[in-house]
Amino acid sequence: MHPSxxxxxxxxxxxxxxxxxxAAPFPAPAQQAPGDAQLRQELDAVKExxxxxxxxxxxxxxxxxxxxxxxxxxxxxxxTPGAPGVAAPPRPAPVPPMTVDVEELRRMILAxxxxxxxxxxxxxxxxxxxxxxxxxxxxxxxxxxxxxNFEFRSGEIGISASVDPFARAYAIINGTPDGVxxxxxxxxxxxxxxxxxxxxxxxxxxxxxxxxxxDHDLPFVxxxxxxxxxxxxxxxxxxxxxxxxxxxxxxxxxxVGAYNKIGAANDRVDNRIxxxxxxxxxLGRLHTAFSLTDSLGIDxxxxxxxxxxxxxxGLKPRNVFGADFTVRYAPLSQAAxxxxxxxxxxxxNHETRPGITPTEDSPxxxxxxxxxxxxxxxxxxxxxxxxYPGVLFEYVQDIDRPAxxxxxxxxxxxxxxxxxxxxxxxxTRLETNSPKQTDDQFFLQWTIIMGSHAHSFRDR
Amino acid sequence: xxxxxxxxxxxxxxxxADAGAAKKIQVVTTIPDLADMTRKVAxxxxxxxxxxxxxxxxxAVPMKPKFAVLLNRADVVILxxxxxxxxxxxxxxxxxxxxxxxxxxxGYIDTSVYVPVxxxxxxxxxxxxxQHPMGNPHINLDPVxxxxxxxxIADGLARNFPEHASTFQKNAxxxxxxxxxxxxRWQQEAAPLKGKKLVSYHPDLIYFVERFGLEAFGTIEMRPxxxxxxxxxxxxxxxxxxxxxxxxxxxxxxxxxxxxxxAKATGAKxxxxxxxxxxxxxxxxxxxxxxxxxxxxVKAATGG
Ligand SMILES: [Zn+2]
Numbered sequence: 193m194h195p196s197x198x199x200x201x202x203x204x205x206x207x208x209x210x211x212x213x214x215a216a217p218f219p220a221p222a223q224q225a226p227g228d229a230q231l232r233q234e235l236d237a238v239k240e241x242x243x244x245x246x247x248x249x250x251x252x253x254x255x256x257x258x259x260x261x262x263x264x265x266x267x268x269x270x271x272t273p274g275a276p277g278v279a280a281p282p283r284p285a286p287v288p289p290m291t292v293d294v295e296e297l298r299r300m301i302l303a304x305x306x307x308x309x310x311x312x313x314x315x316x317x318x319x320x321x322x323x324x325x326x327x328x329x330x331x332x333x334x335x336x337x338x339x340x341n342f343e344f345r346s347g348e349i350g351i352s353a354s355v356d357p358f359a360r361a362y363a364i365i366n367g368t369p370d371g372v373x374x375x376x377x378x379x380x381x382x383x384x385x386x387x388x389x390x391x392x393x394x395x396x397x398x399x400x401x402x403x404x405x406x407d408h409d410l411p412f413v414x415x416x417x418x419x420x421x422x423x424x425x426x427x428x429x430x431x432x433x434x435x436x437x438x439x440x441x442x443x444x445x446x447x448v449g450a451y452n453k454i455g456a457a458n459d460r461v462d463n464r465i466x467x468x469x470x471x472x473x474x475l476g477r478l479h480t481a482f483s484l485t486d487s488l489g490i491d492x493x494x495x496x497x498x499x500x501x502x503x504x505x506g507l508k509p510r511n512v513f514g515a516d517f518t519v520r521y522a523p524l525s526q527a528a529x530x531x532x533x534x535x536x537x538x539x540x541n542h543e544t545r546p547g548i549t550p551t552e553d554s555p556x557x558x559x560x561x562x563x564x565x566x567x568x569x570x571x572x573x574x575x576x577x578x579x580y581p582g583v584l585f586e587y588v589q590d591i592d593r594p595a596x597x598x599x600x601x602x603x604x605x606x607x608x609x610x611x612x613x614x615x616x617x618x619x620t621r622l623e624t625n626s627p628k629q630t631d632d633q634f635f636l637q638w639t640i641i642m643g644s645h646a647h648s649f650r651d652r
Numbered sequence: 653x654x655x656x657x658x659x660x661x662x663x664x665x666x667x668x669a670d671a672g673a674a675k676k677i678q679v680v681t682t683i684p685d686l687a688d689m690t691r692k693v694a695x696x697x698x699x700x701x702x703x704x705x706x707x708x709x710x711x712a713v714p715m716k717p718k719f720a721v722l723l724n725r726a727d728v729v730i731l732x733x734x735x736x737x738x739x740x741x742x743x744x745x746x747x748x749x750x751x752x753x754x755x756x757x758x759g760y761i762d763t764s765v766y767v768p769v770x771x772x773x774x775x776x777x778x779x780x781x782x783q784h785p786m787g788n789p790h791i792n793l794d795p796v797x798x799x800x801x802x803x804x805i806a807d808g809l810a811r812n813f814p815e816h817a818s819t820f821q822k823n824a825x826x827x828x829x830x831x832x833x834x835x836x837r838w839q840q841e842a843a844p845l846k847g848k849k850l851v852s853y854h855p856d857l858i859y860f861v862e863r864f865g866l867e868a869f870g871t872i873e874m875r876p877x878x879x880x881x882x883x884x885x886x887x888x889x890x891x892x893x894x895x896x897x898x899x900x901x902x903x904x905x906x907x908x909x910x911x912x913x914x915a916k917a918t919g920a921k922x923x924x925x926x927x928x929x930x931x932x933x934x935x936x937x938x939x940x941x942x943x944x945x946x947x948x949x950v951k952a953a954t955g956g
Pocket of ligand 1: 711783784789790854855856876
């Protein structure tokens with residue numbers, strides 16, 4: 193800044209402060225406490241300072257008056273001396289000598305610092321680029337049945353941004369040993385009235401709780417078996433979803449959706465096959481929550497996904513029902529250090545399955561209506577900001593052979609080095625009754641997040 | 653399906669009647685300090701509720717579905733700003749589906765706009781911790797900055813409800829005058845604190861320390877939001893001994909054990925302070941909160 197301009201600005205600010213102090217309508221606080229010698233002393237010092245500022249002001253006014261011949265002597269605007277580039281406008285009416293035009297002052301100061309503000313406020317061609325985050329998820333696994341492996345699970349890039357005043361969008365692109373896939377790419381409305389949002393594109397359909405989590409966001413190393421089998425991994429779906437937050441004092445959220453199919457690894461039907469409008473998979477979900485105490489709450493969700501017969505691929509009707517319960521304890525004053533989550537989901541897969549494979553003797557495919565049940569329940573404690581031990585119990589039936597059942601028990605221990613880096617140790621004991629099979633598995637998972645990351649309400 | 657839609661439509665149709673019953677301005681604040689200030693500024697014109705109760709860590713307020721409901725009905729949301737509420741507010745605003753209070757909408761009232769900010773990082777890198785990317789956000793502990801927050805509340809409410817602007821400004825001026833008187837009193841009461849060195853768990857006292865002439869010597873946390881390693885604690889204790897640090901502050905939402913250890917090892921006085929209004933029962937309004945903090949520290953500093 194030009195030195196003389198700086199001097200002027202300092203003077204102007206000093207004058208303005210002095211005047212504002214002098215003109216303040218209320219008595220100085222010190223006057224309310226007479227008898228305090230120290231305070232009075234301080235007050236006297238302030239008064240003395242004010243006197244000096246006033247004197248200086250008067251000298252400046254005098255100077256201005258002499259320098260501007262066209263202005264009548266009494267009408268000099270006190271605080272518009274010849275600052276660079278600003279001409280003092282003549283005042284039509286006389287102004288009392290001890291007032292200052294604060295607006296004008298502010299305008300002058302801003303005019304002087306504007307070049308610096310502009311310089312600091314740089315713009316870049318890239319400034320509308322979306323926020324980007326990158327996640328690396330890697331697992332060392334050892335299994336009695338399947339030997340050992342350094343498993344590069346995924347390198348996942350997540351980008352998100354507002355589209356315009358009416359929508360935001362995000363995409364998650366996932367690179368795995370199997371290739372690169374667009375895991376999600378969705379548009380979400382932001383400005384619909386009455387608590388509605390609409391989501392379209394490819395995204396994780398709102399079925400249950402952990403189906404909507406990405407692998408690396410799960411509380412344990414592997415996705416529960418029941419979700420793998422009944423949903424097909426993540427609840428990935430190409431379609432459209434409408435979500436509504438009811439305007440009730442009780443939290444109530446409804447979701448309805450229509451999709452080609454639900455489940456990334458669900459190979460019953462392909463995303464690319466066109467079909468009759470009645471042959472999509474339809475979903476309905478209700479989610480509510482109750483606070484039992486300040487620290488204890490429970491979330492309850494009911495989901496149902498129905499797929500009618502898809503004729504051109506020979507797929508028979510299927511219905512998957514799920515109920516999820518999540519109990520959370522977080523003492524308010526220690527939420528980062530103490531607490532627990534107890535999460536459970538139960539699913540019923542009701543499906544017309546192809547029975548015996550056609551042979552020459554009986555060329556017609558025989559279908560049977562089958563029901564399979566599965567669920568999981570995990571309990572995870574928060575001992576400190578870093579240590580989260582937990583245990584996961586799982587049970588699932590095979591839809592094609594409901595008598596075949598699998599159990600698994602997995603104690604695990606998660607260590608958060610920070611919010612962006614996590615180590616996890618897990619042991620899993622797996623048992624299947626028919627054919628009889630057991631396995632012991634060990635996992636060491638190391639996950640990091642770089643760049644942008646958001647705390648989402650759904651992934652609590 | 654059709655029946656469900658009809659039910660939904662019926663509920664929507666009932667909406668305006670329900671909303672019309674309460675004519676007061678619905679305000680949701682993130683912390684009780686802002687709720688107290690807003691009640692002073694808006695008087696009877698508003699119904700004010702706060703998400704945090706005051707005992708929480710502002711960086712770890714648990715998200716609850718009922719807050720989404722609360723925000724869904726809000727006309728304005730009033731927050732501290734500077735990303736202090738990063739852990740819960742953006743996600744709750746998203747879940748509330750209320751276009752009026754989306755970030756940077758008129759109903760989004762950020763009270764840090766008039767506040768000079770300290771500890772603004774010159775470089776953003778996660779190796780420096782994550783919780784204070786915009787500079788130190790704990791502005792509510794300094795009552796002079798508190799006045800600026802009151803001004804931001806009055807201006808923000810006036811922007812949304814211009815018909816009441818003069819009331820807001822008048823109330824804000826009266827409350828500011830009250831704060832001015834309290835600040836003058838606090839400056840005297842805090843005289844024994846001048847020059848005292850202080851270590852806190854988290855760097856949330858820097859504005860308070862600067863206002864009342866103390867010196868922030870360091871923190872038990874390694875970086876904002878990163879718990880200490882043993883070597884950090886050992887190093888801190890060593891440096892505190894050399895510099896003769898007299899006060900260790902444990903903000904009440906941080907674990908007791910470590911602060912006690914540090915205080916014991918250095919012979920410093922341990923003081924437990926709330927970081928927000930409502931953090932202790934006595935601090936039930938903003939002035940009482942600053943009162944509490946000053947008295948607790950003076951008591952420790954004067955050997956009480
Ligand atoms: Zn902080």
